[in-house]
Amino acid sequence: MVCHGGFSLDDAKRRAWYNPDAILHDLGLRAGRVFIDVGCADGFFTLLAAKAVGATGIVYAVDRDAQAIERLKAKAEQQNLYNIRVKVGAAEETVFCTACADFVFYSMALHDFEDPLQVLRNAKKMLKPTGMLADLDWKKQRNASGPPFEIRFSEQEAVELMKTAGFMVVNVKDVGPYHYLVTAKSNER
Numbered sequence: 001m002v003c004h005g006g007f008s009l010d011d012a013k014r015r016a017w018y019n020p021d022a023i024l025h026d027l028g029l030r031a032g033r034v035f036i037d038v039g040c041a042d043g044f045f046t047l048l049a050a051k052a053v054g055a056t057g058i059v060y061a062v063d064r065d066a067q068a069i070e071r072l073k074a075k076a077e078q079q080n081l082y083n084i085r086v087k088v089g090a091a092e093e094t095v096f097c098t099a100c101a102d103f104v105f106y107s108m109a110l111h112d113f114e115d116p117l118q119v120l121r122n123a124k125k126m127l128k129p130t131g132m133l134a135d136l137d138w139k140k141q142r143n144a145s146g147p148p149f150e151i152r153f154s155e156q157e158a159v160e161l162m163k164t165a166g167f168m169v170v171n172v173k174d175v176g177p178y179h180y181l182v183t184a185k186s187n188e189r
């Protein structure tokens with residue numbers, strides 16, 4: 001799968017930028033948790049999350065790209081992962097379940113959605129009162145890989161969108177040289 005900037009989403013280069021397992025572990029992803037990957041593509045994080053939550057957990061994944069979802073399904077089968085539920089569709093129209101999720105996760109996707117505010121509002125519906133929103137995305141800087149500078153969200157833009165959607169931002173941090181991670185919780189707990 002090739003995304004913005006022409007790099008393969010499964011590229012080893014990506015693992016040189018950051019450790020995806022450590023990102024999930026540091027979020028608190030453990031066995032038995034419910035994890036929702038929005039804009040999952042062929043499941044780089046979906047598959048890792050499915051291993052982390054194990055047979056007692058569940059991972060929901062949505063992408064509008066049907067071919068990417070087919071690749072994700074094939075990889076899940078190859079890896080004997082049976083705890084993933086996939087959907088082809090728009091994130092703007094996706095609420096898998098209400099107050100069911102421990103985590104709603106976007107990886108390099110929030111800036112891509114046509115209506116990111118609606119997608120965030122959907123996350124709020126899906127998260128448990130104790131749930132965590134996590135947004136890994138490209139820093140708004142010019143570098144050879146990744147999406148065009150103009151469409152990237154700065155950390156501040158992502159934070160403002162989350163606040164508008166009714167989240168309370170918990171943390172903003174750098175993840176490697178090119179990415180940031182914003183975590184947030186519902187402010188109605």
Ligand SMILES: C[S@@+](CC[C@H](N)C(=O)[O-])C[C@H]1O[C@@H](n2cnc3c(N)ncnc32)[C@H](O)[C@@H]1O
Nearest residue numbers: 003009039040041044063064065090091107112
């Ligand atoms: C840069 S890719 C990131 C994929 C994946 N999260 C990863 O880290 O490998 C962004 C993905 O978001 C998906 N996408 C963009 N807009 C979408 C929308 N409105 N609804 C669902 N998926 C969308 C694209 O099809 C693409 O697979």
